[in-house]
Structures are given as structure tokens and as C-alpha cells.
Amino acid sequence: MANTVNDFTVNIATANGTGSQSANLILLHSMFEMGVPVSGKNLFPSNISGLPTWFIIRASDEGYQAPGDITHIQVVMNKDTWLADVEKAEPGTIIIHNMDVKLPVERDDCIVLGMPMTKMARSINPKLARMIANMYYVGALAETLGIEESAIASAVAQQFKGKERAIELNLQAISEGRDFARENWNCDIGYSVTARNKDPNTFLIEGNEAAALGCIFGGINMLSWYPITPSSSLAESIISWLPKLREAEDGGATCAVIQAEDELAAAGMVVGAGWAGGRGMTCTSGPGISLMSEFIGLAYFAEVPGVIWDVNRVGPSTGLPTRTQQGDLTLLYEASHGDTQHIVLIPGTVDECFEFGWRSFDVAEQFQTLVFGFSDLDLGMNRWVTAGFEYPNQKLDRGKVIRTQEQLDAIENFGRYRDVDGDGIPYRTLPGSGLEPILYRGTGHDEDGVYSEDPEVYAATVARLKRKIEGSRDKLPAPVMREENDKQVGIIYYGSVENTITEIDDILESTTGMKVSTCRVRALPYHSEVERFIAEHDQVVVLEINRDGQLFGILRKELPVEHLSKLHSVAFSDGIPPRARVYAEMILETLSGDTKEVIA
Amino acid sequence: MSMRPIQLNVIDLPKADYTGGPSSLCPGCGHDQISNVIIQAAWENGIAPETIAKMSGIGCSSKTPAYFLGKSHGFNTVHGRMPSVTTGANMVNKDLAFLGVSGDGDTASIGIGQFIHAIRRNLNMVYIIENNGVYGLTKGQYSATVEKGSKKKKGATNENPPIDLCKMAINLGCGFVARSFSGSKKQLTALLRAALSHKGMAVIDVISPCVTFANNDESYRSYNYVKGNEEELHTVDYIPHFTPIEEVEVPEGQFEDISLFDGSTLRLETLGEDHDPGNPVAALAAIHEAEENEKHVTGLLYYDSEMKTADEALGLTDTPLVDLSEDELRPSKAALKELNQSFRA
Numbered sequence: 001m002a003n004t005v006n007d008f009t010v011n012i013a014t015a016n017g018t019g020s021q022s023a024n025l026i027l028l029h030s031m032f033e034m035g036v037p038v039s040g041k042n043l044f045p046s047n048i049s050g051l052p053t054w055f056i057i058r059a060s061d062e063g064y065q066a067p068g069d070i071t072h073i074q075v076v077m078n079k080d081t082w083l084a085d086v087e088k089a090e091p092g093t094i095i096i097h098n099m100d101v102k103l104p105v106e107r108d109d110c111i112v113l114g115m116p117m118t119k120m121a122r123s124i125n126p127k128l129a130r131m132i133a134n135m136y137y138v139g140a141l142a143e144t145l146g147i148e149e150s151a152i153a154s155a156v157a158q159q160f161k162g163k164e165r166a167i168e169l170n171l172q173a174i175s176e177g178r179d180f181a182r183e184n185w186n187c188d189i190g191y192s193v194t195a196r197n198k199d200p201n202t203f204l205i206e207g208n209e210a211a212a213l214g215c216i217f218g219g220i221n222m223l224s225w226y227p228i229t230p231s232s233s234l235a236e237s238i239i240s241w242l243p244k245l246r247e248a249e250d251g252g253a254t255c256a257v258i259q260a261e262d263e264l265a266a267a268g269m270v271v272g273a274g275w276a277g278g279r280g281m282t283c284t285s286g287p288g289i290s291l292m293s294e295f296i297g298l299a300y301f302a303e304v305p306g307v308i309w310d311v312n313r314v315g316p317s318t319g320l321p322t323r324t325q326q327g328d329l330t331l332l333y334e335a336s337h338g339d340t341q342h343i344v345l346i347p348g349t350v351d352e353c354f355e356f357g358w359r360s361f362d363v364a365e366q367f368q369t370l371v372f373g374f375s376d377l378d379l380g381m382n383r384w385v386t387a388g389f390e391y392p393n394q395k396l397d398r399g400k401v402i403r404t405q406e407q408l409d410a411i412e413n414f415g416r417y418r419d420v421d422g423d424g425i426p427y428r429t430l431p432g433s434g435l436e437p438i439l440y441r442g443t444g445h446d447e448d449g450v451y452s453e454d455p456e457v458y459a460a461t462v463a464r465l466k467r468k469i470e471g472s473r474d475k476l477p478a479p480v481m482r483e484e485n486d487k488q489v490g491i492i493y494y495g496s497v498e499n500t501i502t503e504i505d506d507i508l509e510s511t512t513g514m515k516v517s518t519c520r521v522r523a524l525p526y527h528s529e530v531e532r533f534i535a536e537h538d539q540v541v542v543l544e545i546n547r548d549g550q551l552f553g554i555l556r557k558e559l560p561v562e563h564l565s566k567l568h569s570v571a572f573s574d575g576i577p578p579r580a581r582v583y584a585e586m587i588l589e590t591l592s593g594d595t596k597e598v599i600a
Numbered sequence: 601m602s603m604r605p606i607q608l609n610v611i612d613l614p615k616a617d618y619t620g621g622p623s624s625l626c627p628g629c630g631h632d633q634i635s636n637v638i639i640q641a642a643w644e645n646g647i648a649p650e651t652i653a654k655m656s657g658i659g660c661s662s663k664t665p666a667y668f669l670g671k672s673h674g675f676n677t678v679h680g681r682m683p684s685v686t687t688g689a690n691m692v693n694k695d696l697a698f699l700g701v702s703g704d705g706d707t708a709s710i711g712i713g714q715f716i717h718a719i720r721r722n723l724n725m726v727y728i729i730e731n732n733g734v735y736g737l738t739k740g741q742y743s744a745t746v747e748k749g750s751k752k753k754k755g756a757t758n759e760n761p762p763i764d765l766c767k768m769a770i771n772l773g774c775g776f777v778a779r780s781f782s783g784s785k786k787q788l789t790a791l792l793r794a795a796l797s798h799k800g801m802a803v804i805d806v807i808s809p810c811v812t813f814a815n816n817d818e819s820y821r822s823y824n825y826v827k828g829n830e831e832e833l834h835t836v837d838y839i840p841h842f843t844p845i846e847e848v849e850v851p852e853g854q855f856e857d858i859s860l861f862d863g864s865t866l867r868l869e870t871l872g873e874d875h876d877p878g879n880p881v882a883a884l885a886a887i888h889e890a891e892e893n894e895k896h897v898t899g900l901l902y903y904d905s906e907m908k909t910a911d912e913a914l915g916l917t918d919t920p921l922v923d924l925s926e927d928e929l930r931p932s933k934a935a936l937k938e939l940n941q942s943f944r945a
Contacts, residue, residue, distance in 0.1 A: 200944065201940075201944065202944075203940075203943040203944050205943060213939070216931065217930055217931060217936065218930070219924075219926070219929030219930050221691070221692045221921040221922070221924075221929070222688055222691045222692055222921070224684075224687075224688065245931045245935060245939075246929075246931065248917035248918075248919070248924075248928060249917075250917055250918055251917075252915055252916050252917030252918060253914060253915050253916050253917060254916075254917055254921060254924055254928055254929065255921070256691035256692070256911070256914050256916060256921065257914070258687065258691065258721075258910075258914075260684070260717075261713055261714065261716075261717040262713065264681060264684070264714075265681070265683075265684035265687070265713070265714055265717065266684075267684075268677070268678075268681045268683075268684025268685045268687070268688065268714070269684050269685070269687050269688035269691070270688060271677070271684075271685050271688060272675075272684065272685035272686060272687060272688025272689035272690070272691075272692075273688035273689065273691060273692045274688075275675055275685065275688075275689055276653075276688070276689035276690075276692045276693045276696070276922055277692065277693065277922040278688075278691070278692025278693070278921055278922045279692075279929075280688050280692070294678050294681075295678060295681070298677065298678055302675075358930075388940035388943075388944070389936060389939070389940060391933050391936050392930070395926060396926050396929065396930060429673075430673070430922065431653045431672075431673035431689065431693065431696055432650060432651060432653075432673070432693055432695065432696050432920075432922075433650065434648075434649075434650030434671070437649075437650065437670070437671055437672055437673040437674070438673065438674075439654065439665055439666050439673075439674035439675070439676055440673075440674065440675040440676065441675075441676040442676070442677065442678055443676070451666065
């Protein structure tokens with residue numbers, strides 16, 4: 001049989017809460033251990049136990065990280081989705097199934113491989129049979145794909161850190177799975193892995209954990225949070241790392257952690273911490289942002305620094321709580337009533353989750369405003385490669401804080417909201433300092449912070465705020481661009497689309513010969529380089545994981561009108577991480593002059 | 601012409617250092633009397649103004665931090681959310697003395713969740729509710745604390761049962777729960793001075809008549825009604841830690857001394873029936889009884905000094921977090937190297 005090396009997709013259908021996540025991560029890590037470029041996507045339900053879950057593992061020497069368009073190997077374990085999983089397999093798919101489920105696999109056009117996984121698991125440990133059964137498909141895949149035993153052993157050890165009994169038991173099951181496959185199946189299934197040179201510096205980590213570590217290296221003082229998928233693991237990572245990384249000499253904590261009563265309170269605590277001069281942060285998802293919006297407006301208007309991470313899930317409303325989307329961008333950028341505009345940092349990799357984790361506090365204090373970190377479920381809760389995080393390349397930037405009488409005296413005519421330097425950013429003093437105390441307020445105020453309803457004062461205040469945020473554009477992370485010499489088509493994208501863009505690019509080139517430039521926006525308000533990129537390309541597609549084209553909308557509102565006719569939106573979201581072919585086809589359709597899709 | 605010497609407090613500051621801007625509330629508003637008591641209590645206690653943080657939500661009461669303690673930083677936040685902002689500020693600067701001012705709408709309706717959770721955490725603050733039973737700024741709608749059968753100047757009699765914030769605070773385990781009346785300057789001053797000497801959440805529910813919308817005799821929170829129907833649990837005297845208690849004249853009747861966190865004393869002199877402020881059931885019974893008789897019971901209802909405050913419970917380092925240096929806030933290069941290495945292993 002022809003053999004495809006390091007280029008296939010495995011889909012594993014299990015029920016939530018059966019321990020399959022450990023099995024799936026062992027597979028993922030063992031291939032990674034061999035240097036096989038691999039990515040994993042967990043499609044899990046909003047449920048603790050029983051509902052269906054799928055894990056997609058893609059091996060790709062090209063480095064493609066999107067879920068593949070075709071499933072090459074389907075593992076079926078879950079009786080609830082069994083028939084549908086079997087039915088939707090393309091002809092030629094390898095179907096590995098647990099024979100003990102006693103459901104049919106009637107597919108003569110597929111290669112069907114059965115194993116009595118539960119029965120075998122029961123023979124080594126009756127109590128844990130349901131969980132250990134998953135290790136048999138690990139063994140089956142290890143044998144058929146040629147995953148090295150040492151790689152499996154290392155992945156198992158990593159998964160069950162230090163729990164000797166668990167390691168032994170699971171390794172035995174995997175080994176029995178291997179033996180069964182070798183003795184009973186034709187293991188020449190046409191797909192295999194071959195070891196590649198693995199960069200010894202690399203490891204896999206979830207975006208949420210990377211962001212959490214970034215926050216810790218950013219000097220976070222106060223974490224307030226309210227549990228919500230998919231952001232909870234960001235807060236929980238901070239909590240678990242704080243004792244190791246941020247204990248003071250007296251053994252006390254240098255960051256307060258409060259599980260708030262709701263998202264409103266969590267946001268209020270961030271505002272309070274920032275007002276008092278600390279580095280406060282909370283993390284949430286779309287529904288939380290909706291609830292926090294009043295405080296976000298207060299922070300904007302009263303000019304209080306703070307950080308909120310939004311790990312986007314599918315909206316509107318409760319939506320699909322365990323699926324991914326970029327549906328909150330507009331919400332973040334303009335959150336709260338009245339005219340507002342907020343700084344949004346948008347990581348596209350786990351390295352940037354770490355970097356923007358610490359940088360967000362500097363930006364917030366520099367501009368005395370609320371700063372969002374914008375991630376999503378795909379980036380936040382799936383594991384991605386990094387070669388190791390880089391240490392911050394600058395000292396903490398505490399912004400314009402007056403800490404001494406001398407500093408205060410140096411400013412002629414001090415006022416909390418007076419634009420002394422002409423950059424729209426005023427100076428502030430802190431409670432407890434005794435320096436120029438004022439009553440902060442969300443009501444209209446003059447340059448001294450005193451209540452005012454004066455029309456000129458109001459207009460001047462909001463004009464300065466606009467100038468202040470406008471001034472952040474080129475101080476925020478610049479876009480990452482790859483530009484072709486022939487500037488015909490440019491694609492603008494952001495965030496976790498990074499995981500799909502290379503494949504989209506390759507599909508476009510291989511099917512039409514089209515060579516596209518790419519520009520990944522990493523912050524709002526967008527950098528001036530984004531406008532230059534648009535100006536220099538004939539056609540520009542804005543690619544995003546939502547229905548309405550939210551970045552497209554922001555660009556259309558803010559760009560000079562002469563650029564608008566070349567700007568096209570390609571936006572799609574169904575909850576699944578973006579598949580390259582879907583987007584590539586939409587791009588081609590849009591550019592082919594299907595004017596229904598083109599906004600002129 | 602003779603000049604009277606300016607009176608100074610124990611830290612040599614004149615009372616003028618504790619005043620604020622002119623009030624824009626209605627003339628005669630109970631809230632202005634409370635502002636004056638706040639000025640008096642902070643001055644008499646000799647608290648340095650810069651160490652106080654004035655916190656408020658939204659409403660008539662929440663505007664008042666502009667009218668007292670002009671040398672203290674403050675934050676007039678959003679409606680019903682003063683406790684969460686105070687929590688965040690308290691976490692990063694535990695050395696500030698937090699003085700929160702709220703109203704009955706701000707606390708008992710929109711902010712009831714945050715009120716409850718601030719008590720549950722034992723946030724280290726004084727929480728004053730300026731409680732008039734109506735929404736003043738929006739022109740006189742009933743609030744959730746108004747008594748059943750009470751009637752404001754215009755409109756129908758209120759038929760809903762009230763939310764009693766003192767009952768709620770006692771049930772939640774708040775360590776300092778008092779009720780007073782804006783017209784009882786002496787009692788309110790002593791209670792507030794004691795609250796400022798307490799460590800942990802101190803709730804003072806102050807009946808404060810709304811002269812514009814609910815000062816008619818049919819209102820249970822009008823001046824006339826409260827004056828005629830106030831039942832004091834005891835008379836209260838505050839003896840600051842800097843005044844030797846031996847030098848204070850011992851009352852003739854029965855009394856109980858409560859020792860406060862900063863070494864000061866609150867002396868409760870028995871009036872009629874004895875009230876044990878350490879007994880939550882007795883405190884609740886006193887409130888229930890007064891409620892049945894359409895009276896307002898005032899004084900120190902409940903006291904318990906044993907609880908850890910929110911910041912203590914978190915085991916924070918001794919230095920307020922806001923004063924930590926870069927070295928203490930950002931782990932070293934070596935720590936990151938080690939961290940990366942641990943992930944590779």
C-alpha cells in the first residue's frame with residue numbers, strides 16, 4: 001500500500017469524562033516528541049460527563065495546523081455518535097473501533113479495524129476499564145502509524161507526572177493495544193509517522209497558560225475572576241504558578257487573587273486596583289465582557305489602568321460555550337455606552353500570549369486606560385508549539401505617576417486631567433500619597449477632576465481621550481507582514497487565523513497560481529503599517545472567524561475613503577477552528593467578482 | 601478683638617483639613633448632617649486625611665464624598681458597585697482606611713450582591729448607608745428599604761416588605777453592625793468613631809430623611825417620625841486610644857466596654873433592657889421587635905472582632921502591593937529560563 005508520511009488527520013470520537021483527553025494528549029505529545037509537526041484540536045461539549053467530544057490530531061510536514069479537510073483515520077469509541085461518525089467517513093478511511101460497543105461498522109469501502117478495548121482493559125483493571133480502554137486506541141495508532149515506544153513512554157510519563165501506578169497501568173494497556181493490532185490487523189494502513197529533527201527547545205503549551213505566565217512576569221498585583229469557559233484555565237494557571245514564581249521574601253503573596261461574585265465585581269476590582277496604583281487584571285469570555293461594560297466605560301472616562309483578557313467563545317448569548325470564534329472584536333473595541341475606544345492586543349501565537357500578557361500592563365499604565373488581551377478558545381485551550389518564552393525586553397512601564405512632591409512641583413499648574421505633554425496623557429497621583437488628592441468620578445469633569453457639565457469642558461475632555469488612544473496606534477505591536485513583490489492581493493487577518501493562514505496561502509497558490517501577501521494585525525487601534533499595506537495592494541481581503549466581518553467593519557470606518565473599494569470581507573464561523581479550504585474557496589469566490597460579497 | 605486659638609486634633613491638624621466642598625444636596629438633607637459627622641469623627645480620631653480613601657456608588661448619598669475630607673483621594677464609582685472597586689483598591693493597598701458611603705437604592709437594590717459579598721469576605725472598610733427609603737436623584741421613587749405601610753409625599757403607600765440591611769449584615773456574619781439616625785449627632789459620631797477603630801467590615805445603617813420626597817408625617821423615615829419612634833439600645837460613648845480610660849468618668853448605671861482594634865473603647869451604657877452586642881440572635885430579636893412596633897432601633901446591634909479581613913485571609917506580603925519594587929513584581933531572567941526548561945523536560 002502507498003504510504004503517506006507525516007501528512008494525515010486522525011479524528012477520535014469519545015464521550016466526555018471518560019478519560020479520553022489523557023489518551024489524546026499522549027498521542028499528540030508522542031508524535032511531537034518524535035519531531036513530527038503536529039497539532040491537536042479538542043472539540044468538547046459544555047458538559048462534565050457523557051456528551052460527545054472529538055479530538056482532531058493533524059500531522060503535517062508542511063506545518064499546517066488547521067483541522068484538515070479530510071479525516072484519514074477515524075477512531076470510534078462513543079456509542080452516541082457511532083453511526084454518524086461511521087457514516088460520515090469518506091471512502092477509504094481507516095476506521096478503528098471498540099468492538100465492545102457492539103454497534104455495527106458497515107462500511108465495505110473503508111478499512112475497518114476492531115479491537116475489544118473494554119474487555120482487554122477489564123482484564124488488567126476492572127474498576128478503571130472505561131478509562132483505560134482509551135489507551136488501547138493509543139496502542140493501536142502507535143502500532144499502525146509507527147509511533148516510537150520511547151516517545152509514547154515519555155508522553156505517558158509527562159501526562160501522569162510522578163504517578164507511578166498510573167504510568168505502569170497505562171503503558172501496559174498501550175502495549176497490549178500494540179500487540180493486538182500487530183497480531184490481528186494488517187497494520188499497513190497507508191499512513192505513518194517518521195521522526196524529524198526536533199528542535200530540543202520546543203514544547204507544547206496552551207495559550208491560556210502562556211498568557212497566565214506573561215501576566216505573572218508583567219507584575220500582576222490583583223487577579224479577580226469569575227469562572228467561565230474558555231477563560232477559567234487562564235486564571236487557574238495564574239493561581240497555580242504564583243506560589244512558585246511570585247512569593248515575597250517574607251513568604252507572603254505579591255498578587256491578590258479573588259474569585260468574584262460575578263463579572264461586574266471582577267471588573268470593579270480591576271478598576272479599584274488600577275485606581276490605587278496596582279496592576280489589576282481579570283479574564284473572561286464574551287458574556288463576561290457584556291456584564292463588565294459599565295466598568296469598562298468608567299475606566300475609559302476616569303482614566304484608570306487595568307487589563308481584561310477575553311478568551312472568545314461562540315456568541316451571541318450563551319452561544320456555543322465550548323467552541324471558538326472571533327466574535328467579540330467590535331464589542332471590545334467599543335465597549336460601554338457613549339463614545340469609547342479601547343486598546344486591544346491580539347496575540348496569534350502562544351509566544352505572543354506570553355508577551356502580551358506582560359505588555360498589556362505596561363500599555364494600560366502608559367495610556368491610563370483599560371487594555372484588552374484578545375484570545376480565543378482555539379488559541380487559549382489547545383496546545384501550540386513554542387521554542388520557549390522570551391524575557392521582557394523592557395522594564396515595567398508604570399506610566400505618568402507622580403510619586404514625590406518634587407515631581408509634583410516640577411509640573412506647572414497640575415491637574416489630574418490636564419494634558420501637560422500634548423500627548424493626551426495626563427499625570428496622576430495615587431491614593432495614600434497625600435499628593436493632590438481628587439475624587440475620581442464617572443461624571444463629567446474638568447481638567448482638575450472637578451464635576452462639570454460645561455459643554456466646552458465635556459467636548460474638550462472626550463476630544464483629548466480620542467487623541468490619547470489615537471496616539472497609541474504606532475506604540476502598540478506592529479502587524480506581522482509577508483509581502484510579495486507583485487502586490488495584487490493582500491490578506492489581512494488576526495489572532496488564531498495564524499494557525500490556518502499558511503495552508504490557505506498554499507491552496508490559493510497551488511490552485512490558481514495566485515501569490516498573496518499577508519498582514520496579521522496584532523493590536524487595535526490598528527498600526528499605520530496596516531494602512532500602508534492596504535494602500536499598496538490592489539485587492540485586500542479581511543479574513544476572520546465571525547459572521548459579520550468585524551475587523552473589516554472597523555477598517556471601513558477608520559480608513560480613508562479611497563481605500564474602501566478594494567477592501568473585501570471574508571468572514572465565516574461555525575464554531576470549528578478555521579479549515580483552510582473553506583476560507584480559500586470563499587476568498588476565491590470573493591475575488592472572482594461575485595459582487596454580492598464585495599462591498600464597493 | 602480676641603482671636604480664639606484654632607483647635608487642633610491629636611496629629612495637630614485643624615478641622616478645616618477634614619472638610620470638603622459645598623454641598624449641592626437639598627437644604628436640610630440628612631446626608632449633609634452625616635457628612636458633618638464624618639468630618640468630625642475623622643478629625644477627632646486623628647486619622648491623617650491622606651490615609652483615607654472615600655468610596656461611593658451613585659445617588660444622592662454617593663455624591664457626598666465631594667463634601668467631606670477634601671484632602672483624601674476618593675472614587676465616586678458606578679451604581680451599586682462601590683464594594684468591588686473598594687475590594688480591588690484594598691487588595692493593592694491594605695494600608696488605606698476605606699470609608700464607603702452608599703444609599704439604600706445603591707446598596708439594597710442594584711448593589712445588594714456586592715454588599716453581601718463584601719461582608720462575606722470581611723472587607724476591611726466602614727460602609728455607611730444613608731438610608732432614606734427613596735431614590736432622591738430620580739425624584740422620589742420608593743427604594744427596597746422602605747417600610748410596609750410607609751407613605752412618601754406623593755403617590756401610593758408602599759405595600760412591599762422592606763429589606764433590613766442590618767438584619768442581613770448580622771446574618772452574613774458582619775463583625776460590626778450599627779443603626780443610627782442622622783439627627784442623633786452624638787450617637788452617630790460615637791458609632792462612626794468606633795467603626796473607624798474597627799478592623800474589618802463595619803456597617804452603619806443611618807436613617808437619613810429625604811426632606812424633599814419623604815419628610816411627611818406618614819413616612820416612617822421623616823424627621824418627625826424617627827424622632828418620635830427611635831429606640832436607643834444604649835447610650836454610646838467613644839473613648840479614643842490616646843485618652844487614658846482611667847481619666848474618663850465612670851457612669852453611674854450599668855455599662856459595657858467594647859475594646860476596639862486600635863485600642864480605643866466603645867462604652868455602652870444600659871438604657872432600660874440590657875442588650876448584648878455579642879449575641880446575633882438578640883440583635884435580630886431587637887430589630888424584629890422594633891419592626892413589629894413600627895419603631896427604629898438604634899445603637900451597636902452586633903459586634904465580633906475575631907474574623908480575618910479579606911486581605912489577611914489572602915496571606916499578602918507585609919508591604920502594600922502598590923509599593924513593591926520591580927524586582928518583587930517580575931521574576932528574574934533565571935526564573936524564566938528554568939521555567940522554559942521545565943516545560944521541555
